[in-house]
Amino acid sequence: MIRGLISYLDSVKARDPAPRSRWEVLLYPGVWALFWHRVAHALFNARLYFLARAVNHFSRAMTAIDIHPGATIGKNFFIDHGFTVIGETAEIGDNVTIYQCVTLGGTNPTNGKPGKRHPTLCDNVIIGSGAQIIGPIVVGERARVGANAVVLDDVPEGATMIGLKARSTLVPAETWAQEFLPYGTPCSDKFDPATQKLELLQCEIDMMQKRLSQLMEERDAKTDASPERKCS
DSSP, X not given: OHHHHHHHHXXXXXXXXXXXXXXXXXXXXXXXXXXXXXXXXXXXXXXOHXXXXXXXXXXXXXXXXXXXXXXXXXXXXXXXSSOOEEOTTOEEOTTOEEOSSOEEEOOOOTXXXXXXXXXXXXTTOEEOTTOEEESSOEEOTTOEEOTTOEEOSOBOTTOEEETTTTEEEOOOHHHHTOSOOGGGSOSSGGGOGGGHHHHHHHHHHHHHHHHHHHHHHHHHHHHHHSOOOOOO
């Protein structure tokens, strides 16, 4: 048990340059949120739902992280900072990193049954701050989701998702092969979600140009159809 704890603290320290020692990592809210979730999840599996919820409520009040007792979480899961929400049917693999203000949210089942409503994150996934992963989708192994991205569809293995709605970008092989990529996105303007504003403006300009061309064509057509005036 002690070896497992030390291994976990070392895995967190390897992904976060801030702590100087394992003792600092022990004070992280994400570490405590995971500890209390393990307790709540055991109670949930034992069908002690009220007690599981009570532990979850206490953990949320102490850490500002809300993990439903029913969520399944693998090894070395790390939430950096807090204010994260993880739904009941979410499944999280090993060595997954989530930054602050992330939601693994559910969708309303169309058949009226609870079922699988929340995302599945495969091993070594990184979710940037503010990202929203919604619905029973699968985020492939080693995939990255950039800050404030909204993901509604399955994410291929090794892809980097950015934007609203998130779209896949091509990532160089040397970047994809890195053991860990802080914040889920490379340090390049090519992958900067802020460029989406420029893309939206470009889209609006293109639409205006098309509309202007249509109006000019309509004007020319009316001019050609009008009767010619003859001098008296």
